[in-house]
Amino acid sequence: MIAPSSCEDRLSRLIEAMGPIPISQFMAEANAAYYAAKDPLGATGDFITAPEISQMFGELIGLWLADLWQQSEREPVAYVELGPGRGTLAEDATRAMRAVGLTPAIHFVETSPALRAIQAERFPNAAWHDDLSTLPTNKPLLVVANEFFDALPIRQLIRAVNGWRERMIAFGPDGFAPVAGDVPVDALVPPRLHDAPPGSIIESSPASAAIARDLAGRIADQGGAALIVDYGYAGYAAGDTLQAVHAHAYADPFARPGTRDLTAHVDFTALDHAARAEGLHVHGPVTQGEWLELLGIGARAAALTQGAPARADEIEAARRRLTHVEEMGDLFKVMALTAPEWPEPAGFDG
16 A cells, blocks of 8 residues: 555645645645655656757747847846756756857746756756745846646636536545535636536636736836746636646546646636736747747757757657647647837747
8 A cells, every 4th residue: 555645644634624625725735745855857757848858949949038138128137937847948048048149147936945956956056936026126037937837726616516616625535536615606607607517617727827917017017028838728718627647647636646746728818818917918829839840940950960960860759749739739839928118029920
């Protein structure tokens, strides 16, 4: 028998004492424990992100940021990455930026002690932040959020027989399981969905919207841009997208909290609304494949292949994984937020 994790034990005791808890609370506590304890990336971890697939991803992001900087006033800026993982994307992006004369101060928003230690090996002079509140306020921000918003807590509402309820997590002999709460929440449901069939689920992420609006307000005040890359959707989409990944395979999102990565699809329309509320210009979302092709991933792949012919198959396989519609190219979306006085960004005119 597998011993329960400390997070699992803490949540089960909480539910036994207080009753079912919202999915948002379950997800927040499970992911906080998960990321605090380990490096989840790579072949020995639970999943692989785009920067770990190929240097081309981070390099093109770095050049995209540098292009915006070159078209602006070329003043000192801060590179800010939300959830930078191992620092791989930042390493590739800043190398590309240095090649065109941009050497920004490095700021990481990261709460995981395990990942901070890995990032410090690559960026010993970086500044770390627990949240946005301590980011610099005296210069424009060039922000990257790659697979950051998908791990933020979501709220789920479910249509029960007697109306809409918040979806909660209970604990019993068979472990954790979702249940419908007792309190009616019909007032939170769009009118067109009031009479949806029982079992229908709608999701929102107040945490994501709050961070997006905070970030947008800072960019509106200081100048700069943000690039958001994640899997998700634009426009209305109903359904349950909460999922767990463990050892590179899908897993039960309610089993063994704190030992697996919990994510949900990102609502890009909600991020759009949050940014526009602060006066930013919003570009996209477009698909990751389209965006990378417009930025020249084909030319970069050709250059890498010319320099290392023996790696030709590896380079082409990485390009396909990042851009093909059957891989990451269609599911993952790219959105840019820019300060009103900043130039139009590349990659959104296809």
